[in-house]
Amino acid sequence: MSTRYFGARVTRNEDPALLTGRGLFVDDVRLPGMVHGAVLRSPHAHARLRRVDARRARTAPGVLAVFTHADLGTLGDPLPKLIPHPALTHQKTQHALAPDTVRYVGEPVAFVVAESRYAAEDACDLIEVDYTPLPAAATLEAAAAAGAPRVHDDMDSNICAHYTQRVGDVDAAFAQAAHRFRERFVIDRGASCPMETRGVVASWDARTRRLDIWDSTQAPIPIRNGLAQMLGLAEQDVRVVAPDVGGGFGPKIMMFYPEEILVPFAAMRLGRAVKWIEDRREHLVATNQEREQIHDAEIAVDSDGGILGVRTIFLYDAGAYIPYGLIVPIVASTTLPGPYRVPNYHCEFRAVFTNKTMVSPYRGAGRPHGVFVMERLLDRVARELRVDRAEVRRRNFIQPDEFPYDVGLIYQDNAPLRYDSGNYPACFDRALELIDYSGWDARQSTARAAGRLLGCGVACYVEGTGIGPYEGARITVEPSGRVFVATGVGTQGQGHLTTFAQIAADVLGVSPRDVTVRTGDTGLFGWGTGTFASRAATVAGNAVALAAKAVRDKARIVAASLLEAPPEEIELSNGNAFVRGVASRSVTLGALARAANPLRFAMPKEWEGPGLEAVRYFAPSQGAFSNGVHACVVEVDAETGGLTIERYVVVHDCGRVINPLILEGQIQGGVAQGLGGAFWEKLAYDDQAQPLSTTFMDYLLPTAAEMPPLAIAHLETPSPLNPLGVKGAGEAGVIPVAAVVVQAVEDALAPFGIHITEAPLSPSRLRQLIVEGRRSP
Amino acid sequence: MKLEGTNTLAAPIETVWKMINDPDALRRCTPGLKELKEIEPDHYEATLNVGIAAVKGTYKGTLTISDKRAPSHYMLVLEGSGGTGFMKGVGLVDLEPQGEGTLLKWTGDMQIGGLIAGVGQRMLGGVGKMLIGQFFKCLEQHLGEDV
Numbered sequence: 055m056s057t058r059y060f061g062a063r064v065t066r067n068e069d070p071a072l073l074t075g076r077g078l079f080v081d082d083v084r085l086p087g088m089v090h091g092a093v094l095r096s097p098h099a100h101a102r103l104r105r106v107d108a109r110r111a112r113t114a115p116g117v118l119a120v121f122t123h124a125d126l127g128t129l130g131d132p133l134p135k136l137i138p139h140p141a142l143t144h145q146k147t148q149h150a151l152a153p154d155t156v157r158y159v160g161e162p163v164a165f166v167v168a169e170s171r172y173a174a175e176d177a178c179d180l181i182e183v184d185y186t187p188l189p190a191a192a193t194l195e196a197a198a199a200a201g202a203p204r205v206h207d208d209m210d211s212n213i214c215a216h217y218t219q220r221v222g223d224v225d226a227a228f229a230q231a232a233h234r235f236r237e238r239f240v241i242d243r244g245a246s247c248p249m250e251t252r253g254v255v256a257s258w259d260a261r262t263r264r265l266d267i268w269d270s271t272q273a274p275i276p277i278r279n280g281l282a283q284m285l286g287l288a289e290q291d292v293r294v295v296a297p298d299v300g301g302g303f304g305p306k307i308m309m310f311y312p313e314e315i316l317v318p319f320a321a322m323r324l325g326r327a328v329k330w331i332e333d334r335r336e337h338l339v340a341t342n343q344e345r346e347q348i349h350d351a352e353i354a355v356d357s358d359g360g361i362l363g364v365r366t367i368f369l370y371d372a373g374a375y376i377p378y379g380l381i382v383p384i385v386a387s388t389t390l391p392g393p394y395r396v397p398n399y400h401c402e403f404r405a406v407f408t409n410k411t412m413v414s415p416y417r418g419a420g421r422p423h424g425v426f427v428m429e430r431l432l433d434r435v436a437r438e439l440r441v442d443r444a445e446v447r448r449r450n451f452i453q454p455d456e457f458p459y460d461v462g463l464i465y466q467d468n469a470p471l472r473y474d475s476g477n478y479p480a481c482f483d484r485a486l487e488l489i490d491y492s493g494w495d496a497r498q499s500t501a502r503a504a505g506r507l508l509g510c511g512v513a514c515y516v517e518g519t520g521i522g523p524y525e526g527a528r529i530t531v532e533p534s535g536r537v538f539v540a541t542g543v544g545t546q547g548q549g550h551l552t553t554f555a556q557i558a559a560d561v562l563g564v565s566p567r568d569v570t571v572r573t574g575d576t577g578l579f580g581w582g583t584g585t586f587a588s589r590a591a592t593v594a595g596n597a598v599a600l601a602a603k604a605v606r607d608k609a610r611i612v613a614a615s616l617l618e619a620p621p622e623e624i625e626l627s628n629g630n631a632f633v634r635g636v637a638s639r640s641v642t643l644g645a646l647a648r649a650a651n652p653l654r655f656a657m658p659k660e661w662e663g664p665g666l667e668a669v670r671y672f673a674p675s676q677g678a679f680s681n682g683v684h685a686c687v688v689e690v691d692a693e694t695g696g697l698t699i700e701r702y703v704v705v706h707d708c709g710r711v712i713n714p715l716i717l718e719g720q721i722q723g724g725v726a727q728g729l730g731g732a733f734w735e736k737l738a739y740d741d742q743a744q745p746l747s748t749t750f751m752d753y754l755l756p757t758a759a760e761m762p763p764l765a766i767a768h769l770e771t772p773s774p775l776n777p778l779g780v781k782g783a784g785e786a787g788v789i790p791v792a793a794v795v796v797q798a799v800e801d802a803l804a805p806f807g808i809h810i811t812e813a814p815l816s817p818s819r820l821r822q823l824i825v826e827g828r829r830s831p
Numbered sequence: 832m833k834l835e836g837t838n839t840l841a842a843p844i845e846t847v848w849k850m851i852n853d854p855d856a857l858r859r860c861t862p863g864l865k866e867l868k869e870i871e872p873d874h875y876e877a878t879l880n881v882g883i884a885a886v887k888g889t890y891k892g893t894l895t896i897s898d899k900r901a902p903s904h905y906m907l908v909l910e911g912s913g914g915t916g917f918m919k920g921v922g923l924v925d926l927e928p929q930g931e932g933t934l935l936k937w938t939g940d941m942q943i944g945g946l947i948a949g950v951g952q953r954m955l956g957g958v959g960k961m962l963i964g965q966f967f968k969c970l971e972q973h974l975g976e977d978v
Contacts, residue, residue: 097916097945159944179914335949740952742942748949 059556059566060778063715067566068298068551077298080253080270081331088255089118091317091330092174094164094181095340096156099192099409099743100203101185103154106164111180116173118324120181121165121316123151129319133310134280137379141217142405146206148375148412150315156185157205157374158410159745160339165316167328190409192743194346194371197408205374205407214372215380215405219387221462222398227363231354235434239349239427240812241792243371243737244730245341246416247755248546250300251332252341254313256321263287267294267318272307273584275542278576280310281318289580296574302546303727304415305342307586308378338748342378343737344416346371347386347423353431354398359439359446363398366390366427370405371413378414380405381466385415385518388463388471389424389789392516393478393681394432394450399462409743415586417727421517421789426813429513429793433800443797444486447514451478466587467521469676474781475771476681476707478514485512485683485705488765502805507692508700509802512685513790519680519708519782520592520773524673526581527594529558529601531609531666533651535629535644537562537569539601542582543594544574548784549716553591554598556712557778561602562609563626564643581671588680588782591712596672596776604668609643611660612650616641678773678781682706684725684790686762688798692806695821697733697799699762707769709781717783718766724787725764730756731788732795736814803827832955835938838967842974844926847933848902850970851924857894860969862962867894879911881918883943883951883958888915902926916945922963939963 071077108120123130132147151162164181168174191197191205197212205212228234255268265287271277271294278294285292299306313330321328332340351366370383387401432450436443452459454477461471486492494510501508527541539558545551555569562569572578582594610621613631617624623634632640641649643666651664685703690696704721711717734754738746747753772779792813799820800810806827812819840847850856854875858867866878873896880889892911899905907922922939941959943951951958 095945097912097948099944159948185912185917335946339949740948742944744944744948744952746949746952748946752949752953 059559060712061710062556062713064552064556064566064713066549066552066716067555067571068549072298079250079298079300080255080268083255083268083329085255085257085327088327088329089167089169089324090171090174091320091328092166092171092178093162093313093330093336094166094178096152096159096161096163098156098185098187099159099190100188100205101156102188103152103156103163104184104186107182108164110182111166111177114173114177114180116169117177118167118169118326119320120177121151121320123149123153126150126319129284129315133315133377136309136377137381139215139380142215142376142380144206144209144214145379146214146375146407147377148312150312159743160336160411161374162312165320167320167324190743191407192409192739192741194348194369194406194408198369198404198406205409212407213404214376214407217380217383218400218402219463220400221396222363224363224365224398224400227398228352228354228365231362232357233435233438234352234354235431235438236352237430237434237811239351239430241345241347241423241426242814243343243346244416244735244814245338245343245737245753246303246305247337248301248303251334251337252306252311252313253331254317255327255329256318257327258322258325260325263291265292265318265322267292269294269296269314270299270306271296271309272302272544272546272586273309274544274574275576275580275582276584277309277314284315285318285322293577295577296544299544299546299574302585303417304344304419304586306546307584308342308414334750335748338737338753339411339745342412342414343373344382344413344419345422345731349423349427351427351431353435355435359435359441359449361394361396361450364390364396364428364431365400367402370403371408371410372405373408373410373412375412376405377412382413382415382420384420384466386420386423388461388465389421389516389518390428391461392425392428393452393476393514394428395452410739417724418785418788419587421515421785422728422731422792425513425515425790426793429790429797430811433797444491444512447482448479451482453479465518465677467677472676473516473679474773474775476516476679477769477771478681481681481683481705481707481769482514484767484769485685485703488703488705488767489685489687489701491685507690507802509688509690509798509800510685511794511798511801512683513794513797514683515681515790517588517680517682517782517786517789518677519588520674521587521589521677522593522674523583524671525583525594525597526579526669526671527597527601528579528669529598529605529667531605531643531647533644533648535568535642535647537564539569539571539598540578541571541573541594541598542579543590544585546585548590548720549713550590553712553716554595557595557598558602561599561606562643564629568629588784592678592776592780592782593672593674595712595780596778597670599778600670600672601668604670605666608650608661608668609646609666612646612666613641615658616646616649672776674775676775678709678775680706680708680781680783680786682786684794686794686798688795688802690799690802690820692824695817695819695824697817697820699729701765702762703765704787705767705769706783706786707771708783708786709773710770710779711768712780714768717768720783721766721787722764724785725791726756726761728788728791729760729795731814732792733815734760736816832941832959833938834941834956834959834963836960836963838935838971839929839932840935840971840974841932844902844928844933846974847926847935850974852896856970856973859973860966862965873897877909877911883947884954886915886947886950888913888947890918916943916947918943918947935967937963
């Protein structure tokens with residue numbers, strides 16, 4: 055196949071509509087007679103619900119209905135367990151509305167539907183709820199301890215899972231090691247904060263008995279399937295559309311959020327279209343969060359800094375319920391070894407319920423934790439052994455001739471963790487070059503002499519991407535000659551309408567501008583699992599390529615009969631099919647599509663049906679593993695704790711690059727989120743698990759002003775696991791950012807002898823560390 | 832959120848004691864108190880209208896006085912909840928004669944939850960101190976009238 059568009063910096067097909075305000079987000083859906091929902095949420099982190107009295111609210115002006123748990127019937131049962139795991143012994147799941155106990159601030163207690171959102175919110179204030187407050191399991195470590203307040207009182211403790219994986223003989227490796235270093239690492243909570251918060255609109259047609267739903271979700275098809283089952287409807291009678299979605303970042307793959315049940319339920323009950331849009335304050339308590347883990351980690355090395363063994367025993371904060379299972383801690387454990395040879399490895403975690411918002415993957419999904427632990431351990435080795443930190447890493451890299459490399463663990467997709475391809479030393483050298491590492495010591499000394507605290511950091515990672523089970527695509531050539539691609543993988547800003555179009559365009563000999571990609575509409579494509587784990591380009595992208603090839607083959611067969619030439623001699627280019635070497639003997643793709651759908655006369659048997667259309671699926675046997683290196687230079691203001699990131703470098707290898715422009719955008723956005731998680735963003739809670747950062751006044755997102763200049767370079771080591779040779783890149787930007795920033799800050803503050811084992815930092819925390827560093831000799 | 836402070840009042844301890852147990856004085860001087868209904872001695876139903884940071888809300892709840900050791904000590908518990916969350920304040924008051932007047936020492940522990948906690952927690956220390964300050968200032972101003 056020609057590769058004219060694959061690899062090119064094609065500007066995005068989706069941008070003209072988005073940039074001129076013609077996108078369709080859930081809040082843009084306005085239906086006749088539509089009414090509005092508001093959720094009454096618990097102000098307590100843990101309390102018994104003694105009475106919910108909605109009588110006054112029900113008679114308030116404009117109110118159509120107030121629903122409490124008692125109104126929900128079987129929809130009030132615990133919501134589905136999504137991803138079970140043998141080690142997950144207590145998979146407690148959330149309810150659409152709390153039956154008798156609330157377990158985090160923000161847990162839904164009642165749902166009000168009124169003529170306006172204004173009236174609905176006012177009516178929430180009229181609902182009288184008697185709470186008996188209970189002690190809260192507020193912090194991860196305290197919640198894991200014996201005697202802690204129990205989040206679920208039918209359990210003996212808050213531990214819902216305990217899981218260990220081992221490679222080699224860790225105890226023997228530690229016993230024989232020349233050096234052993236032990237650390238405790240603490241990573242705190244953050245929120246994903248997409249520009250578009252969650253939202254749901256539902257409309258029920260009592261005559262056709264069809265339910266239409268617009269949902270700002272990453273998983274429209276599983277939502278459709280689950281809702282059909284819970285509501286007793288045929289899957290074909292439920293249509294879920296995830297239209298333009300303004301950012302997902304992981305939490306929108308979670309289901310079912312209570313509102314995803316409440317809105318359709320209310321629409322069916324009332325016979326009116328119902329809309330609920332999450333406001334920003336709700337988002338910071340009602341949408342899943344991530345990142346809180348405490349690792350007790352240890353590394354054993356030989357006298358040259360060669361890794362002999364690593365051990366981490368960690369706590370994972372699950373929040374109040376764990377519908378999504380153990381994906382995050384499993385990803386954290388399996389990402390930790392990264393690009394290094396770790397012959398003996400022990401990872402063990404306990405998942406712990408706390409009285410906080412639920413936890414499920416947020417961009418990175420455990421990868422940042424694994425990388426933070428490993429890179430901080432290697433920094434410790436470098437410092438203790440007085441070896442340059444770059445050299446310590448270089449000595450331990452898996453080499454390019456060692457692929458496929460079996461790490462010896464089971465990955466999140468339940469398949470062996472086997473790296474497919476990569477060139478880790480080359481990536482590393484390129485990053486060092488771009489950050490001018492060889493001139494670093496001299497530059498730092500000069501700066502220090504001038505009273506400036508400059509630091510440099512460099513960190514590596516391997517990113518599991520492109521896991522199964524499958525995705526599919528249907529490609530149709532319209533009679534106009536336009537190519538129509540439908541896939542079940544939704545898009546939340548990743549540029550799928552362009553990258554998938556590029557893939558199809560090359561195969562079918564058209565421009566990406568002539569390819570319309572539609573995603574996230576179960577009415578158009580009903581098979582798929584969702585957009586997560588950096589898998590859309592790899593899994594759906596290859597399905598698109600396979601479907602396009604099938605359509606090309608069909609086009610050749612149809613063209614062969616029209617052009618009186620054998621199919622092997624038909625080529626597709628510039629929207630035409632022509633006989634190779636005879637450009638004048640050609641027919642447009644549109645004419646072929648029309649010819650392939652005749653109104654009368656017998657259809658040739660070899661056409662195998664009408665039209666230029668094909669459906670194909672791609673089901674990888676395992677994930678594809680991208681890798682990368684980040685490096686940065688920072689300056690710390692010792693008086694204020696302020697941090698300036700002077701320069702930031704990303705060298706990344708995700709196999710063959712479909713569109714460098716889109717890839718760079720992905721990485722840039724990831725770095726911004728990573729920097730937030732490294733220095734600014736922290737979800738604070740008080741000792742009763744009251745969230746204290748529920749506005750952007752307290753939850754600080756990095757802005758354009760904090761973003762450093764970025765230098766991004768790509769290496770391309772194709773994946774042998776799929777026809778396109780691609781790997782995922784969705785989480786690349788965010789993964790090692792905390793590790794690299796903390797290392798750089800520590801480097802800058804070396805004169806104070808400060809040792810940092812936590813993320814995120816903040817100006818005040820940094821200032822505190824500096825003051826403590828000054829005090830200690 | 833723990834707070835504490837002292838006030839010196841220009842009246843003998845017995846007068847001050849009487850006053851801090853007087854429903855009328857409590858009604859007049861508790862900031863934001865809209866309604867105080869005596870259910871039984873030392874037990875009231877209260878409606879408060881308080882603003883913390885940008886969040887103004889109405890809280891319905893109870894005010895209870897207990898652990899009384901006349902004329903020098905009691906505990907006051909104020910609990911309320913409303914659309915903007917809930918609050919619970921526990922105050923310990925100790926009186927000591929000081930010359931002609933009385934030294935009033937207080938410690939308070941305040942908890943808030945829901946919207947007011949998310950938005951107002953950082954302001955709580957300042958707001959709490961201000962409200963308690965207003966309370967005692969008001970008592971002081973009305974000392975003469977009530978004696």
